[in-house]
Amino acid sequence: MSCEIVFPRLLISAQKGGAGKTLFSLGLVSALSSLGKKVIPFKKGPDYIDAGWLAFAARNPCYNLDPFFMSSDIIISSFLSRASSDAIAVIEGNRGLLDGVDVEGSCSSAQLAKILKTPVILVLDCTKVTRTLAAFVKGCQILEPDLIFGGVILNQIVRARHEKIITRSIETYTDLKVLGVLPRLRKFSFPMRHLGLLPWQEHGEGDAITKTLAEKVIENVDLEKIIEISQKAPAFSSGVPLFWPSREKEVKIGVFKDKAFQFYYQENFEALKALGAELIFLDALKDSSLPDIDALYIGGGFPETQAEALEANFSLRKDIRQAAMAGLPIYAECGGLMYLGRRIIWKDKAFDMVGALPIDFEVNEKPQGHGYVKAKVVAENPFYSLGTKLLGHEFHYSKPINWSKDDVVLAMKLSKGHGFSRGYDGVVYKNILGAYTHVHVLGLPVWAVGLIEAAKKWKQGFTFDFRNICQDQTLVLNEINHFIKF
Template sequence: MEPRRLSRIVIAAQRGGAGKTLFTLGLIRRLLREGLRVAPFKKGPDYIDAGWLSRAAERPCRNLDPFLMEEKALLKVFREGASGADIAVVEGNRGLFDGVDLEGTCSTARLARLLQAPVILVLDCTKVTRTLAAVVKGFQAFDPGVHLAGVVLNRVARARHENIVTRAIEHYTGVPVLGAVPRLRIPFPERHLGLIPWQEYGGKERLFEALEEALAGVEVHRLLEVAAQAPPLLLPEEPLWSSSGSLSGVRIGVFRDQAFQFYYPENLEILALAGAELVFIDALREKRLPSVSALYLGGGFPETQAEALAENSSLMKDLKEAAEDGLPVYAECGGILYLGRELSWKGRTYPMCGVLPVDFEVRERPAGHGYSLVGVVAPNPYYPEGLLLQGHEFHYSVPTRVGEGPSFVLKVERGFGFDGLRDGILYKRVFGTYTHVHAVSTPAWLEGWLRALEGAEKGPRWGESLSEERGLTKDHLKI
């Protein structure tokens, strides 16, 4: 490994909800307007914020997660994502020092130390002035190994408010205040999991423009100077992936639309580099299942699109017949709901594919939220028995009825899964789990596709022939 010079910063906050995501989105758009190529990253297991960051930067946002990834693998992901960029912008999650234990393991601070990246702290200034100097001083003292390089004030009421807070922080801590953002009066596209996915929001460009305007009081040139002062970083030289060709001739249908959007870029990339052709399917609009060898249904919000999904009965009928015929199907979280019999949300019930004899209900409070550990305890086409999978879950849905036929092959060690004890529902070659796994941290994930296709025809074997090419392109991986 040789040290590499790369401008980089970590955007952090004192807590979740302090405004760092919206600040990061506005900052990325400002940097793009300056003609810079920005590599976006999101700390932790996150799809929605990462999707917005991808859309803002116009290139894939990659997740950096010290819980899911070993250090060397994480640095490879960082190197891959930052390739060709002028600056890397990493958005943290929750509070800067929040981790999974007393020591703050897997925190944004831990990631900043690993990347040797300066930290910009976004402070919510609502109903507070001089006290924020004590907050910043506490951040300085709590972990001297973290380079707290600057502060941005958020939700500032007026000029006098900004002046008092700025003077107090700089006087008592010496940390420079790099600007202020006023209270925003633009509609935030939010619901129960935070921001809604960018695919569902019709006012993306107006939102970006409003955020850029809100950052007019931020000294971006000083922030760039901070990023440029990051020391050279040792990064692994070997590639993140190697082309195996093991899935050559395989067409994997990937459901991606307003209902299903939760995919890590690396999970799609590794399938393509293994030789698979990815065929993207819109579950709301496409009437027939295309010619595919297997299906991949990611997470998302099928509940908000349930009526449109239910109305597209011909596609659901094709999927059910394909599953009964033995087509390999891998589904995560929201994808399982689509495979179930019924989906209930806000007092209404919608028919789904009926592949699995399970009724699901989306409730008002989360059932599973956070990192998960599940052990493989029964034979299945995807994972070997005895394997412990590291992943994460975030779902408001629960099964209300499970009929005869499927079995469960995962035991929950940490998390909730289906009921706090079980996860990994299996029916023929259909596998559904609430646990999202990342291909970088789980090599068995790619091997699972090979295992599931063993004994099945690898070539396209189900559905109508495609009238036009809809395989993997750079645009698909971009956002």
């Protein structure tokens, strides 16, 4: 099936991380939405916090696209299944436009823009610089001649003369236009954490933030021109929209989604639902008991910042521990892994957690693991077959302490990344698999299949046999591959 429909779209990038592309992307999405435009947000790369803010601003789910996890065909399929001819797709890049995993810029925002034939708008941090920015823009055009450049946004402009010199330099030495200017917001502050924004769930003033940014974009940016650029994006001549086989609801999977645990990919939820799961969303800070579920999925987040409230919810922690000891399948990523341990130690204070894993976790001031992950499954576990190769990412400030290799099995050997300890990740204990590695279902469809099949076994009352579960995965994966090539 081919597709000749034009999907209006833009990719927002910059010369570096911290240049202002997230604030501009939020402002643009909010401004377009306030003018009655339908906006579908996307985020390039492994990112939850920016994606959460974009979804909040658009009042639509935000989807992630990343050439490290996904093939070009999967990226196009995922985009075609979310985008719409009557909406504007705004894709926020990550880091600098050309920054990838190697000298060729593989997996960069530029590569994503080329895959999707998407016009790029560059946000430039103008702090202490003028004419040099024209050389940067020109250099990007030379290094990536196949990119479609839509224009430039100037950020951190101090005064009119500053703006004039940069604008004239860019428009003299390149064929791009300056589409707008964001003045320095002296009274505007956006709390940061771990080199990123504070999650919107914890901010408390999300509406005020997005309203302020929308007003600044409307006042200072040529929105009509930006809309026009998005509408001139080339039509797709090929590509098949993503299609998950729809199955009847067979199992209930609990998912903690609250101030402590917010790091989930929307696509992961959609895949679980399509493959037969009813998702039961829970609040680890407020719910006093665990409902009747067949498996539990705990994503990442910041359990350390909510540690006091998590500790205070003793009845829920007790329920989870008892369920885990009884063999409930539990898949936990990063913050979820920490929550299942005995304690979280943060700022010289220890907080009791679930206690299902014989491990304490200490939160440090510096990252303990940061970046993409490549792993291979080397030990039996409830969710993955031996030999399964995983592509994922990690970003954690915590590390495990007070644990013994005699008490747990580490199921994943990493060829890239830090993981749990010395190049290994994936703690297996009972029917728990907890890892610092985050995975995206479009790069690892077996993840959703494994969770569903483990839940079905538990519901049917079978004693766990990891090998049988992994054999059953093959049947479902064959069904998925019938519709889309992974």
